[in-house]
Amino acid sequence: MISTIIIDDELHCIQTLLKNIELHCPQVKVITTCQSGKEGIDAIKKHNPDLVFLDVEMPEMNGFEMLDKMSAPRDFQLIFTTTYDQFVLRAMRASAIDYLMKPIDGPELAQAIERVEKQLRNNNAENHRIVNLISNSDLDEDDQRIALPDRHGYIFVSPAEICYCKAEGAYTHVYLTNERKILISKALGETEIMLPPRTFERIHHSSIVNLAHIRQLKKGDGLFIIMSNGDSLSVARSKKDHLLSRLGVK
Incomplete structure (x- = not known):
């Protein structure tokens, strides 16, 4: 009981x-x-x-x-x-x-x-x-620490440390600014709920990015963004206009 x-x-x-x-x-x-x-x-x-x-x-x-x-x-x-x-x-x-x-x-x-x-x-x-x-x-949402559940317990990070998140089935890879990658036992949708919406944006069904870590936009066969850690991510066609608006780009 x-x-x-x-x-x-x-x-x-x-x-x-x-x-x-x-x-x-x-x-x-x-x-x-x-x-x-x-x-x-x-x-x-x-x-x-x-x-x-x-x-x-x-x-x-x-x-x-x-x-x-x-x-x-x-x-x-x-x-x-x-x-x-x-x-x-x-x-x-x-x-x-x-x-x-x-x-x-x-x-x-x-x-x-x-x-x-x-x-x-x-x-x-x-x-x-x-x-x-x-x-x-007692903190503004951008200053809150986020509990990332891994197999050993929880890792606490600030939102500013998160570069982007990428789905892997029922799990999520969280890429941090210190080049660490954490696999957490939450689906991407559950992870998105924990992230401050003022600084994070869903750019694809499989990825969420920290807008502060976008370093470059590349146009070609679709739209791609280059993150502060050098990784390239594809932007879904349905997410393109909203992302460009948030970045102040027409």
Whole structure:
């Protein structure tokens, strides 16, 4: 059983989540529920749960502030429940933190619990990702660090270090400015969600580039771009006009 605490200031949200857990996640045992960050901190210290469902926006102390006030180790799995804006969601994605949008959907909840079970089987503590999330939540999106999952865990990089990303089936090669290449266990579409849209552009179904690292445009049999590391990438015909517009080229 996965021992669990729910922290949410809205009672009806707690009741809805409890019902969904009962219907879809019999392996989850809810130890207690809390309606404030202070209650949540006390409950976590007392019960040492495997998993915490945490509402982002609560009065007096929001979810980020609650985590920041907790002393280490924060060695529980974390799922945020939120109606929050895209900027906060991007901070969560960048930090590899799971979340569920309210109103919570039963099948999505079940999928999130499957991911928790996998993390618990692998003895993967949540602490480093929570620390990264707290740091990211106070930063502009271009300054956030991104958690790249590899076979050993996570590698944290800043968006400026990423030159471009290229798909390889269900995986993505991430090319960095120091000539390193990382193979991560996310498809290109999932990787794109983590990247700041102000500086990254999808130029092909198989590649995303950092606009700051484009060094040259080449026209010929199609459009190609030369990146700062010298690599040449093809631009899809359907992506050409939007890319040229973003680069200020007609």
